[in-house]
Amino acid sequence: MNINDVILKTVSKAVVLIILTFGIYLFFSGHNEPGGGFIGGLVIASAFVLMFLSYDSETVSGALPIDFKKLSALGVLLAMISGIAPMFFGGAFLSQSFGYFDLPIFGKTELATVTVFEGGIALTVVGVVVNIILSISEDE
Amino acid sequence: MNNLLVLPMLLPIVVGVLLIFLRTYGRVQAWISIASMLVTSGISVYLLHKVQTDGIFRLDFGGWEPPFGILFVADSFSVLLVLTSSIVTAICLSYALISTSKELQTMYFYPSVLFLIAGVNGSFLTGDLFNLFVCFEVMLLSSYVLLTLGNSKRQLREAIKYVSINIVSSWFFLVALAFLYGAVGTLNMAHVAERVAEVGQTPLLTTISIVFLIVFSLKAGLLLYFWLPGSYSSPPIVTSALFGALLTKVGIYALFRTFSLIFYHQPETTHLLIGIMAALTLIGGSLGAIAFNDIRTIAAYNVVIAVGFILVGLAISTPASIEGSIYYLIHDMVAKALLFLLVGTMITLSGTSKMAGMSGLMKNYPLLGWSFFVTMLSLAGIPPLSGFIGKVLISGAAIDSGSYVLLALALLSSIFVLYSLLRVFKNCFWGETIVSKEEQPPLRKGVLWPCLALVLLTIGIGLGTEGMAPYVTDAAETLLNPGIYIDAVLGLIQ
C-alpha cells in the first residue's frame, strides 16, 4: 500500500526543526518563566514522533542511531548525579547553586546547576515518550 | 548533614539505572543488585543505631527547611522496616539468581525490583504526604512492570485488574491530599499533625482521614483485599514473594503513620472503623485460606489474615499493642517471603499449583518439607519463632483494653492459618508418592539456600527478641507520642 504522503514528508522536514528549536527554547526559558525540562522534553519528543509518523521507523532509526530506553536511563542518571554532587561539597541532597559568569559571547550570564537536573529530566521525557509511542506502534 | 538518609532510596535507583545498561548480563545484574541491597541493609543498621543515640533526625532536600521543602525523616519505626525490607529483598534476589529463567532476567527484572525497593524505602522514610504519594507511585509502576513480566495470559488479565484498581486508589489519594491541603494548608506530615492538633480534629478532618483510610486500606489489603489473591498468585514466584512481603506492608505503614501521628484525636470514629475493618479482614482472609485448593491462593489469603492481625494492634492503640504490631510486621515480612518462596519451589518441583497434584514430597525433599513446617509454626505463632511475640503482645493488649471480639477473632485466625497450612503440609508432603527417588526432578542446586536463610532469620528474630526490644519500644513510643516526631521535624524553626 502506497499512500502519497509527499506533503506530509516535506512539511515535517521543515516543521521538525521548528519544533526542536521551540523545545530547546522552552527548556532554557524554564528557569525564570513558564517552561522547563518536562515541557521542553515533551515538545522535543513530539518532533521525534512526527519524524516516526511521516517516515518509516527503519529510515528514522538509521538516521538517528539512539536507543531511547538507554536515553531515558541516561536522563535519570544525570538528574541523580546533579542531586548527589552537592553531597560531596557538604550540601544536602538535591541542593542547587547558581552564579554569574562572564562568557565570551553572551556577556554576564547566570549559570545554575539546576539546568543539569532539568537536562536529565528532559532526556528522560524524550526517551520515555518516544519509547511508549514506538512500543504501541510496533507490531510483533 | 544527614545525607546518608536518602541512600536507601537513592542507591537502588542509581544501581537500577546502571543495570539498564547491562541488560544482557543476567548474572552480573543479579550480583550487583544483591550487593546494593546488602549495602542498603548496612546503611539502615547504622541509621537505626544513630536514631537510638541521637534521636529522630531528618534530611531536608536541597536545604529547604520544613515545612517548605520535601524531607526524609528517620525514626525507629521507619528504619526498622527499611532494614527488614532490604534484607528480605536481598534474599529474594538471590533466589531469583538461582531459579529464574534467563529470558526474565534480561527483561529488566532486576532494575524493576530495585525501583520497587526505592519506592518502598522512600515511602517508609518520607516526611511529606505528597512525597508519600510519589513514592507509592514509583513502587506501583515497578510492580505493574513486575506483574506483567513473562507475558502469560493469566498475568495480563490480572495485571489489568491490578492496574485499574490502583489507578482508582491513587485518585482517591489525590482527592484526600487536595482536601487536606485545602483544610490545613500544608502537606508536611509533622506540620499537618501540629495544625490538626491545634484546631482539633473537626468532622471535616475526620472525613478526610476516612478517605485516607480507604486509600491505604486498598494498598494494604485491609477489608478491600478483593484484588489481592488474584494478582499475588499470577506472577513469577520471586515477584509474588516480594509483593507478599513488601507491598501490603507499605500500606500498613502508612495507616500506622497517619492514624498515630495526624488523625489520632477521634479514636471513637477512626480507630473503631479500623477495628471493624480488621475484624472483617480476619474473617474473610480465614475463609479464603481454607476454601481454596491452589497453594498460591492459600498463601495469598495468608497475607490478608496477617494484615487484619497487624491492624488489630492499631485499632487498640496501647503501647503493648503497637509494639506487638511492629514485631508482627517485621516477622510477617520475613515469613511471607519465606512462605511464597517455599510454595514456589513446591510448584516448580511438581509442575502444578493444585494440592491434588502433589503428594509425598517429604520422601524426596525432607529439607524443603521441614522448612515449610517451621514456616507454618512461625506464622501460627508458636514460640520460640518470630510470630510468637507479636501475637502475645497484641492479645495481651486486647485483653487489657477489653476488646474481646478482636481478641477472639485474632486468635481464631491463628488457628485458621495453622489449619490452612497444615492442610497443605499434610497433602503435599505426606501421603503416597508413586514417583521414585530417581524419577523425581532434582532440586536446582542451591535453590534452598535463600529459604534456609529466611528460616534462620525467623528463628533468629524469635530468639533475639530481647536484642530488638529497645528499638521496637522506641518505635512504639514515637508512634504514641506524636510530639516527639513533630519536635524533631519542626524543632529548628520554632
Place this chain on the structure above:
Amino acid sequence: MESLIIILVGVLTTVAIYLVLSKNIVRVILGTAILSHAVHLLILSMGGLKLGAVPLLGEEAETYVDALPQALILTAIVISFAVTAFILVLAYRAHQELGTDNLSAMRGSDDE
C-alpha cells in the same frame, strides 16, 4: 470562580465514573484519564484561584498564586501520564494475547 471549577470537577468525575464502569477496556482507560483531570482541577482550586497571575514571584510582581498546587499537579500529571501510557500498552498486549477487549470476558477461570 471556585464554585464553577468545583462543578466542573463534579461533571468530569461523573463522566469518568460512567466510562470506568463500562465493559470496554479503552473506555475504562479514557475514564481514568478524565478522572485524573478532575482531581488536578480540584487540587488547583484548593490553592485558591486568581485571574492572570503566574506562580512565580519576581522582584516586581504584584500578585502571584500559590505555587505548591501547581507543583503538585505537574507531578501528578507526569505520574498519570506514565500510568495511562502503561495501561494503554498493557491493554494492547492483552488484546493481542486474549483476543478480547471486553472486561467481562477477562474474568478467567482457574484452569489455565
